[in-house]
Amino acid sequence: MARFYRYRLPPWILKCLIVIETCTLPILIYQLIRTLFFPTTLDVFLLGLLVGLFIAFYLEWI
Numbered sequence: 001m002a003r004f005y006r007y008r009l010p011p012w013i014l015k016c017l018i019v020i021e022t023c024t025l026p027i028l029i030y031q032l033i034r035t036l037f038f039p040t041t042l043d044v045f046l047l048g049l050l051v052g053l054f055i056a057f058y059l060e061w062i
Contacts, residue, residue: 006060006062017062020053020057021057021062024050024053024054024057025054027050028047028050028051028054031043031046031047031050032047035047
């Protein structure tokens with residue numbers, strides 16, 4: 001089975017991935033600050049999800 005190759009995707013999906021990758025860090029920082037001041041279960045869950053997404057993009061898993 002071949003490894004997932006990002007650039008073989010259709011152009012519109014590739015563009016969506018680039019936009020999501022670009023927006024992940026600012027949203028992650030905002031969510032971290034929000035979680036520090038108003039920690040709720042949803043905020044902690046969302047922060048964990050964003051950290052996982054950021055790490056996946058950083059390590060080029062996606």
